[in-house]
Amino acid sequence: MLRTSxxxxxxxxxxxxxxxxxxxxxxxxxxxxxxDIFDEFLKDSSGNTQVLFxxxxxxxxxxVLTCTLIRRAWSLTALRIAAPLTLVATALTATGxxxxxxxxxxxxxxxxxxxxxxxxxxxxDGLSYGNERRLLLRCPSALYxxxxxxxxxxxxxxxxxxxxxxxxxxxxxGSISIFFGIPIAAAGIRSMHQLSKRWIxxxxxxxxxxxxxxxxxxxxxxxxxxxxxxxxxxxxxxDSEGFLDISQNALxxxxxxxxxxxxxxxxxxxxxxxVKLVKQVFFCPTRPGAALKEAANRNxxxx
Numbered sequence: 001m002l003r004t005s006x007x008x009x010x011x012x013x014x015x016x017x018x019x020x021x022x023x024x025x026x027x028x029x030x031x032x033x034x035x036d037i038f039d040e041f042l043k044d045s046s047g048n049t050q051v052l053f054x055x056x057x058x059x060x061x062x063x064v065l066t067c068t069l070i071r072r073a074w075s076l077t078a079l080r081i082a083a084p085l086t087l088v089a090t091a092l093t094a095t096g097x098x099x100x101x102x103x104x105x106x107x108x109x110x111x112x113x114x115x116x117x118x119x120x121x122x123x124x125d126g127l128s129y130g131n132e133r134r135l136l137l138r139c140p141s142a143l144y145x146x147x148x149x150x151x152x153x154x155x156x157x158x159x160x161x162x163x164x165x166x167x168x169x170x171x172x173x174g175s176i177s178i179f180f181g182i183p184i185a186a187a188g189i190r191s192m193h194q195l196s197k198r199w200i201x202x203x204x205x206x207x208x209x210x211x212x213x214x215x216x217x218x219x220x221x222x223x224x225x226x227x228x229x230x231x232x233x234x235x236x237x238x239d240s241e242g243f244l245d246i247s248q249n250a251l252x253x254x255x256x257x258x259x260x261x262x263x264x265x266x267x268x269x270x271x272x273x274x275v276k277l278v279k280q281v282f283f284c285p286t287r288p289g290a291a292l293k294e295a296a297n298r299n300x301x302x303x
Contacts, residue, residue, distance in 0.1 A: 019119040024068040026110050033106040041093040053167050071126020073196040083114040117286035137198040138284040140248030155188030214246035216266040227260045242279030250284040257281045
Protein backbone atom coordinates (compact mmCIF):
# COMPACT_ATOMS: atom_id res chain seq x y z
CA MET A 1 0.00 0.00 0.00
CA LEU A 2 1.45 3.36 -1.10
CA ARG A 3 1.82 6.10 1.46
CA THR A 4 1.40 9.75 0.59
CA SER A 5 4.73 11.55 0.95
CA UNK A 6 4.94 14.63 3.14
CA UNK A 7 5.64 17.01 0.20
CA UNK A 8 2.59 15.62 -1.63
CA UNK A 9 0.42 16.07 1.45
CA UNK A 10 1.69 19.64 1.85
CA UNK A 11 0.93 20.48 -1.79
CA UNK A 12 -2.55 19.00 -1.46
CA UNK A 13 -3.19 21.10 1.64
CA UNK A 14 -1.91 24.18 -0.19
CA UNK A 15 -4.26 23.55 -3.12
CA UNK A 16 -7.23 23.11 -0.79
CA UNK A 17 -6.49 26.21 1.34
CA UNK A 18 -4.27 28.64 -0.62
CA UNK A 19 -5.65 31.76 1.08
CA UNK A 20 -5.00 30.27 4.52
CA UNK A 21 -1.39 29.47 3.65
CA UNK A 22 -0.85 32.96 2.23
CA UNK A 23 -2.16 34.48 5.47
CA UNK A 24 0.14 32.23 7.51
CA UNK A 25 3.19 33.24 5.49
CA UNK A 26 2.39 36.96 5.48
CA UNK A 27 1.67 37.05 9.20
CA UNK A 28 4.85 35.09 9.91
CA UNK A 29 7.01 37.70 8.17
CA UNK A 30 5.05 40.67 9.55
CA UNK A 31 7.79 41.58 12.10
CA UNK A 32 10.18 42.09 9.18
CA UNK A 33 8.04 44.88 7.71
CA UNK A 34 6.65 46.48 10.90
CA UNK A 35 9.50 45.78 13.32
CA ASP A 36 11.69 48.74 12.39
CA ILE A 37 8.73 51.12 12.57
CA PHE A 38 7.93 50.09 16.12
CA ASP A 39 11.61 50.28 17.09
CA GLU A 40 11.68 53.87 15.89
CA PHE A 41 8.45 54.62 17.72
CA LEU A 42 9.77 53.22 21.01
CA LYS A 43 13.33 54.59 20.88
CA ASP A 44 12.61 57.57 23.19
CA SER A 45 10.79 55.46 25.80
CA SER A 46 12.39 54.07 28.93
CA GLY A 47 13.93 50.62 28.93
CA ASN A 48 11.15 49.07 31.03
CA THR A 49 8.45 50.58 28.82
CA GLN A 50 10.13 49.28 25.69
CA VAL A 51 10.31 45.78 27.11
CA LEU A 52 6.66 45.87 28.26
CA PHE A 53 5.29 47.19 24.96
CA UNK A 54 7.47 44.89 22.86
CA UNK A 55 6.35 41.89 24.92
CA UNK A 56 2.71 42.91 24.37
CA UNK A 57 3.27 43.17 20.60
CA UNK A 58 5.05 39.82 20.40
CA UNK A 59 2.30 38.18 22.45
CA UNK A 60 -0.40 39.41 20.06
CA UNK A 61 1.66 38.44 17.01
CA UNK A 62 2.23 34.92 18.37
CA UNK A 63 -1.43 34.49 19.33
CA VAL A 64 -2.65 35.49 15.86
CA LEU A 65 -0.03 33.27 14.21
CA THR A 66 -1.35 30.39 16.32
CA CYS A 67 -4.87 31.23 15.15
CA THR A 68 -3.78 30.77 11.53
CA LEU A 69 -2.70 27.22 12.41
CA ILE A 70 -5.98 26.26 14.08
CA ARG A 71 -9.02 26.13 11.81
CA ARG A 72 -11.80 27.36 14.06
CA ALA A 73 -14.39 30.14 14.03
CA TRP A 74 -12.62 32.00 16.86
CA SER A 75 -9.45 32.01 14.75
CA LEU A 76 -11.35 33.86 12.03
CA THR A 77 -12.60 36.42 14.56
CA ALA A 78 -9.09 37.01 15.90
CA LEU A 79 -7.64 37.45 12.42
CA ARG A 80 -10.32 39.89 11.28
CA ILE A 81 -9.84 42.00 14.39
CA ALA A 82 -6.04 41.99 14.23
CA ALA A 83 -5.53 42.52 10.48
CA PRO A 84 -6.87 46.11 10.27
CA LEU A 85 -4.84 46.94 13.37
CA THR A 86 -1.63 46.47 11.39
CA LEU A 87 -2.67 49.23 8.99
CA VAL A 88 -3.71 51.56 11.83
CA ALA A 89 -0.42 50.95 13.64
CA THR A 90 1.53 51.65 10.45
CA ALA A 91 -0.35 54.93 9.89
CA LEU A 92 0.12 56.13 13.48
CA THR A 93 3.85 55.43 13.59
CA ALA A 94 4.76 56.36 10.01
CA THR A 95 7.40 58.98 9.26
CA GLY A 96 7.25 58.88 5.46
CA UNK A 97 10.24 56.63 4.93
CA UNK A 98 10.52 53.78 2.44
CA UNK A 99 10.07 51.28 5.26
CA UNK A 100 6.71 52.89 6.04
CA UNK A 101 5.51 52.24 2.50
CA UNK A 102 6.67 48.62 2.67
CA UNK A 103 4.78 48.18 5.93
CA UNK A 104 1.71 49.91 4.47
CA UNK A 105 1.62 47.64 1.41
CA UNK A 106 2.22 44.53 3.50
CA UNK A 107 -0.61 45.51 5.87
CA UNK A 108 -2.98 46.02 2.93
CA UNK A 109 -2.09 42.59 1.54
CA UNK A 110 -2.82 40.97 4.89
CA UNK A 111 -6.18 42.74 5.20
CA UNK A 112 -7.25 41.68 1.71
CA UNK A 113 -6.30 38.06 2.38
CA UNK A 114 -7.96 37.92 5.80
CA UNK A 115 -11.29 39.20 4.49
CA UNK A 116 -11.45 36.82 1.54
CA UNK A 117 -14.56 34.60 1.75
CA UNK A 118 -12.39 31.57 0.96
CA UNK A 119 -10.35 32.12 4.12
CA UNK A 120 -13.49 32.34 6.24
CA UNK A 121 -14.91 29.16 4.74
CA UNK A 122 -11.63 27.33 5.28
CA UNK A 123 -11.37 28.29 8.95
CA UNK A 124 -14.96 27.59 9.97
CA ASP A 125 -14.91 24.28 8.11
CA GLY A 126 -12.27 23.11 10.57
CA LEU A 127 -15.18 22.49 12.95
CA SER A 128 -16.74 19.98 10.57
CA TYR A 129 -16.46 16.27 11.15
CA GLY A 130 -17.38 13.27 9.06
CA ASN A 131 -19.33 14.11 5.92
CA GLU A 132 -19.97 17.75 6.84
CA ARG A 133 -19.12 21.02 5.13
CA ARG A 134 -19.47 24.48 6.66
CA LEU A 135 -19.75 27.69 4.65
CA LEU A 136 -20.05 31.18 6.08
CA LEU A 137 -23.11 33.37 5.64
CA ARG A 138 -22.47 36.93 4.51
CA CYS A 139 -22.40 39.74 7.09
CA PRO A 140 -25.64 41.80 7.29
CA SER A 141 -25.17 45.00 5.28
CA ALA A 142 -26.60 47.21 8.04
CA LEU A 143 -23.70 46.29 10.33
CA TYR A 144 -21.19 47.85 7.92
CA UNK A 145 -22.87 51.25 8.33
CA UNK A 146 -21.82 51.75 11.94
CA UNK A 147 -22.25 48.94 14.47
CA UNK A 148 -19.40 46.77 13.18
CA UNK A 149 -16.75 49.54 12.77
CA UNK A 150 -17.80 50.95 16.15
CA UNK A 151 -17.46 47.55 17.81
CA UNK A 152 -13.99 47.17 16.29
CA UNK A 153 -12.87 50.62 17.50
CA UNK A 154 -14.20 49.97 21.02
CA UNK A 155 -12.53 46.54 21.14
CA UNK A 156 -9.15 47.75 19.90
CA UNK A 157 -9.25 50.85 22.11
CA UNK A 158 -10.01 48.74 25.16
CA UNK A 159 -7.05 46.47 24.43
CA UNK A 160 -4.52 49.13 23.41
CA UNK A 161 -5.15 52.36 25.31
CA UNK A 162 -3.55 50.97 28.46
CA UNK A 163 -0.24 49.95 26.84
CA UNK A 164 -0.09 53.24 24.91
CA UNK A 165 -0.47 55.22 28.14
CA UNK A 166 2.27 53.11 29.70
CA UNK A 167 4.60 53.78 26.75
CA UNK A 168 4.13 57.51 27.38
CA UNK A 169 4.94 57.09 31.07
CA UNK A 170 1.37 57.68 32.30
CA UNK A 171 1.24 54.75 34.69
CA UNK A 172 -1.98 55.73 36.47
CA UNK A 173 -4.03 56.21 33.31
CA GLY A 174 -2.42 53.11 31.83
CA SER A 175 -3.36 50.94 34.79
CA ILE A 176 -6.94 52.28 34.86
CA SER A 177 -7.30 51.77 31.10
CA ILE A 178 -6.11 48.18 31.34
CA PHE A 179 -8.42 47.46 34.29
CA PHE A 180 -11.52 48.73 32.46
CA GLY A 181 -10.39 48.25 28.87
CA ILE A 182 -9.80 44.49 28.91
CA PRO A 183 -13.43 43.64 29.91
CA ILE A 184 -14.71 46.09 27.29
CA ALA A 185 -12.48 44.51 24.65
CA ALA A 186 -13.70 41.05 25.68
CA ALA A 187 -17.33 42.14 25.25
CA GLY A 188 -16.55 43.58 21.81
CA ILE A 189 -14.80 40.39 20.71
CA ARG A 190 -17.75 38.32 21.87
CA SER A 191 -20.21 40.45 19.88
CA MET A 192 -18.14 40.33 16.68
CA HIS A 193 -17.57 36.61 17.10
CA GLN A 194 -21.27 36.04 16.41
CA LEU A 195 -20.58 36.87 12.75
CA SER A 196 -18.09 34.00 12.56
CA LYS A 197 -20.75 31.55 13.74
CA ARG A 198 -23.29 32.12 10.96
CA TRP A 199 -23.11 29.08 8.69
CA ILE A 200 -24.81 26.82 6.26
CA UNK A 201 -23.78 23.30 7.27
CA UNK A 202 -24.17 20.54 4.70
CA UNK A 203 -24.85 17.19 6.37
CA UNK A 204 -25.78 13.77 4.93
CA UNK A 205 -29.48 14.40 5.61
CA UNK A 206 -29.64 17.86 4.00
CA UNK A 207 -28.31 21.14 5.39
CA UNK A 208 -28.53 23.20 8.57
CA UNK A 209 -28.87 26.99 8.68
CA UNK A 210 -27.05 28.23 11.78
CA UNK A 211 -27.73 31.95 12.21
CA UNK A 212 -28.49 33.06 15.74
CA UNK A 213 -28.89 36.66 14.59
CA UNK A 214 -32.04 35.63 12.73
CA UNK A 215 -33.32 32.57 14.58
CA UNK A 216 -33.18 31.45 18.18
CA UNK A 217 -31.74 28.06 17.24
CA UNK A 218 -30.35 26.34 14.12
CA UNK A 219 -32.80 24.45 11.94
CA UNK A 220 -32.41 21.52 9.56
CA UNK A 221 -33.83 21.36 6.06
CA UNK A 222 -33.95 17.67 5.29
CA UNK A 223 -33.09 16.26 1.90
CA UNK A 224 -36.53 14.62 1.72
CA UNK A 225 -38.26 17.96 2.40
CA UNK A 226 -36.21 20.10 0.01
CA UNK A 227 -37.94 20.70 -3.33
CA UNK A 228 -35.35 23.09 -4.81
CA UNK A 229 -32.29 25.18 -3.98
CA UNK A 230 -30.97 27.97 -6.16
CA UNK A 231 -30.62 31.69 -6.80
CA UNK A 232 -33.67 33.91 -6.43
CA UNK A 233 -35.40 34.68 -9.69
CA UNK A 234 -37.18 37.95 -10.37
CA UNK A 235 -40.92 37.53 -10.12
CA UNK A 236 -40.85 34.50 -7.83
CA UNK A 237 -44.01 34.33 -5.79
CA UNK A 238 -43.60 34.38 -2.03
CA ASP A 239 -45.88 32.94 0.59
CA SER A 240 -45.85 35.63 3.30
CA GLU A 241 -47.06 33.16 5.89
CA GLY A 242 -44.40 30.55 5.15
CA PHE A 243 -41.54 32.80 4.11
CA LEU A 244 -38.35 33.44 6.14
CA ASP A 245 -35.54 35.79 5.07
CA ILE A 246 -32.30 35.34 7.02
CA SER A 247 -30.16 37.05 4.38
CA GLN A 248 -30.26 40.22 6.55
CA ASN A 249 -30.14 42.35 3.37
CA ALA A 250 -26.55 41.23 2.83
CA LEU A 251 -24.74 42.42 -0.28
CA UNK A 252 -24.45 39.56 -2.75
CA UNK A 253 -26.46 36.84 -4.44
CA UNK A 254 -29.24 35.40 -2.29
CA UNK A 255 -30.20 31.74 -2.43
CA UNK A 256 -33.69 30.37 -2.01
CA UNK A 257 -34.59 27.00 -0.48
CA UNK A 258 -38.12 25.83 -1.27
CA UNK A 259 -39.57 23.15 0.96
CA UNK A 260 -42.19 20.47 0.40
CA UNK A 261 -44.30 20.70 3.49
CA UNK A 262 -43.13 22.90 6.37
CA UNK A 263 -40.15 23.34 8.71
CA UNK A 264 -40.52 24.66 12.25
CA UNK A 265 -38.35 27.73 12.94
CA UNK A 266 -38.20 30.12 15.90
CA UNK A 267 -37.26 33.60 14.56
CA UNK A 268 -35.39 36.06 16.76
CA UNK A 269 -37.78 38.48 18.42
CA UNK A 270 -37.80 40.87 21.37
CA UNK A 271 -41.24 39.56 22.17
CA UNK A 272 -42.32 36.08 23.22
CA UNK A 273 -40.73 33.42 21.03
CA UNK A 274 -43.13 31.87 18.53
CA VAL A 275 -42.71 28.92 16.21
CA LYS A 276 -43.11 29.75 12.53
CA LEU A 277 -43.92 27.15 9.88
CA VAL A 278 -41.62 27.88 6.94
CA LYS A 279 -41.92 26.83 3.29
CA GLN A 280 -39.33 29.17 1.74
CA VAL A 281 -36.02 30.42 3.15
CA PHE A 282 -33.75 33.13 1.76
CA PHE A 283 -30.09 33.14 2.85
CA CYS A 284 -26.83 34.60 1.57
CA PRO A 285 -23.58 32.58 1.70
CA THR A 286 -20.30 34.44 1.20
CA ARG A 287 -19.74 32.24 -1.85
CA PRO A 288 -23.15 31.23 -3.30
CA GLY A 289 -21.45 29.32 -6.12
CA ALA A 290 -19.55 27.16 -3.63
CA ALA A 291 -22.80 26.43 -1.78
CA LEU A 292 -24.59 25.40 -4.98
CA LYS A 293 -21.63 23.28 -6.05
CA GLU A 294 -21.63 21.49 -2.70
CA ALA A 295 -25.38 20.95 -3.03
CA ALA A 296 -24.87 19.48 -6.51
CA ASN A 297 -22.14 17.15 -5.23
CA ARG A 298 -24.62 15.89 -2.65
CA ASN A 299 -27.39 15.48 -5.23
CA UNK A 300 -29.69 17.97 -3.52
CA UNK A 301 -32.59 19.26 -5.65
CA UNK A 302 -31.76 22.50 -7.48
CA UNK A 303 -33.73 25.11 -9.41
